[in-house]
Amino acid sequence: MQVNVVGAGLAGCEAAFQLAERGFKVRLYEVKKIQKNEIQKTDLFGELVCSNTFRSNSLKNAVGILKAELKLLNSVVLNVAYETQIPSDDALAVDRNNFSQKLTDIISKHENIEVIDLDFCEIDENPTIIASGPLTTLKLQEAISKITGKNKLFFLDASAPIVTKESINFDEVFWASRHNQGNGNYICIPLDEEKFNAWHDELIKAEVVALPEFEKEIFFNGCQPVEILAKKGKRNLLNGPLSANKLLAPGQEKPPFAVVQLRQDDAIDSLYNIVGFQTNLKWPEQERIIKLLPGLKEAQIIRYGVLHKNNYINSPKILNPSLQVMRKKSLFFAGQITGVEGYLESVASGMVAALGMVAFLTKQKFQPLPQETVIGALTNYVTNSKHKKLKPMKANLAILPPMEQQFSDRKLKNQALCDRALASMEAYLLK
Template sequence: MAQTLNIVGGGMAGAEAAWQAAEAGIDVVLHEMRPKVATFAHRTGDLAEMVCSNSFRSDDDEQNAVGLLHWEMRAAKGLIMEMATRHRLPAGGALAVDRDPFAASVTERLRNHPKIRVESTEITSLPTDGHWIVATGPLTSGALAEAIRAETGQDALAFFDAIAPIVHFDSIDLSKAWMQSRYDKGETEEERTAYLNCPMDKATYDAFIDALLAADKAEFHDGETAQYFDGCLPIEVMAERGRETLRHGPMKPVGLTNPHQPEVKPHAVVQLRRDNKLGTLYNIVGFQTKMKYGAQADVLRMIPGLENARFARLGGIHRNTFLKSPVLLDGQMRLRSRPNIRFAGQITGVEGYVESAAMGLLAARLAVAEITGQTLPPVPETTAMGALVTHITGGADAKTFQPMNVNFGLFPPVTGLKAGRRGRKDRYKAYTDRAKADWTAWLSAAGSTVPA
């Protein structure tokens, strides 16, 4: 008798999980509450909607851990990476995505799959039987979040996630701003000019920091204490840590030359990255913010080139919940108290679009093996996939567990590097070479074909 896999949540993790299971011949019901039930951050009812940045970060699979994760997902025939590559935008060495066509393509592919049924339903309780993957992400509905808390007996941890503003390109003053990727990185002229740069001298930077610190900020509910993920800090929080913090972070001026004043080195630079294929929208890179809307627009218009900026979307902040996965999930990503339920995506404590989709891919493959009576070998922790799942299912210290991007610090050290080849570049290449070989072997042992 055929068994169905139910997946709750149609974000990056849920969409990838549905694809992987269906491609393996399993009937899938994908439960997505949108558009019937809206969230703070989503605008549409599309699956895999990108609600924050439009970047999948570095696509370098030899020197960057997230680029390696891209490679592993492509090797596993992942839908999210296929569609991201199809709808990529120029962004130097990063994989930036035209967000609306990307989500529309993922939605079309899943809705048209003969093994997938998409239902616009809100799941409000934890099922007691059947095979389930909960991939509801950071904006899990209140009813389901409460059911999870009631079942686990532990409070879900929480932090606050911020969203960056998006600007209409035709409102940017190009007599002050210019197009250039940092260090002219990229193989084509389009890639080498993928970012729009707005320079600041010291006086402008100091005035901007003063305004940023004084601006009205979003307030939290009584008793709530904000815990921010370090990779998505609001710019005000960074400024509060020191006046030079932003100038050494998202506003660093290195690797850029202002063609309007080539002899003058900017004190700081604000970068914007194309947000859609038409090039009509640009997001302000690293400028997640909790400023209230009125104050936000005023402060951002202090940036040279953005004095008359029109905003397609202002920044915002929302609460983000995740499980204490190291104590709640087993090595198969199953809830220990209800092993018929797996968790995947950001709710497990991974951070980022790619990491979320990767955990959806892995959860689906583990569920398929269980449904079909197969035994999969453990995912090698020397791979990006394995490093992430090991971290969230027991590798991290539960007492200090926080959302984590994939990084080489999660991998077992590489031993045996020859003398003279122990620099960071050689070390990272050794990590990625080892990971690719081990991931290829795992896919082969799991009955998968790695594309040439």
């Protein structure tokens, strides 16, 4: 039996692999070699166009629990991420090119997967999972809108600049951890109050790329451009990407007023991205603002930050808990186009769509993943018909059902949520 999977991003690769491993023949459609969108740089699958990190490994937070759940489900994307991991304290960061190359090799060489370089735009009755991402081609958008309706939703997302390590002046920076815990794998740029205020003043008056008038500025909260945060007030930076986090430079007894951090971006330790510096500034302005920071006066910027529009469907009105279109049973959606936000969240939705497709093809009743799991709760969030209007969502503990037991310590509560989630997932897999 054959299935179409549209899009070889993180969700599409996960869905294609899970189906192929279960013996289904998969036609994986990818348009990148023919037509790249404005943020794609390579022909590789699972391209990480924003950050190179899959975020925290800690089981005390939602994304760490999500990783543990995906491990139990044998996620190919998560396995490749660990195989291409680079130092990043508590975070699972990868060499983005090595990651995408390895994932591409696994998917393209699988005996049950046929890769087709084509702009898929004809949705028929054949079993299909659309995981085309938030930058779906216009032709496919038109085909989707005939099924989902014309009420398109979108939000604006941004990526951060990357600089070369050799261009950083290490006499003006120091090494430490992201949140003062870990092995000190982040480059830290200290700012006193005077330098911070002067830099902030330059940032808020820097020129941005003008948006088309028809696009309302709807930013996803987790990826707001740094200049937007700055314009909302200095505290947004000091409590966010420029938090000092009680970090101490060698020989110092007092933390800096603010700290800019850079995280390793490749396996050979030559590139670093500026953490939390998603931006829509014009490129000359990005260079000017970055070079005002201590240690970055001679910074060589090899990738500038960009802003892009992410399209997504109104999933609560369209999809059931298996991410199946309610009015077209042979069609499923996965990835950011469903309203999940984040790399692993997209992977999880690809997993759910694949499991839903298996149930559909084998004429079995789909068993939703337990809402006590992060994957189950996230899927429930994006398909819950109670939402008047869907807002993109990352994994977080607030979407999990509350615990009956009361906890005086948040860490104990989070551990209990983790234990419950993994026990629920293990029980689900035994059914």
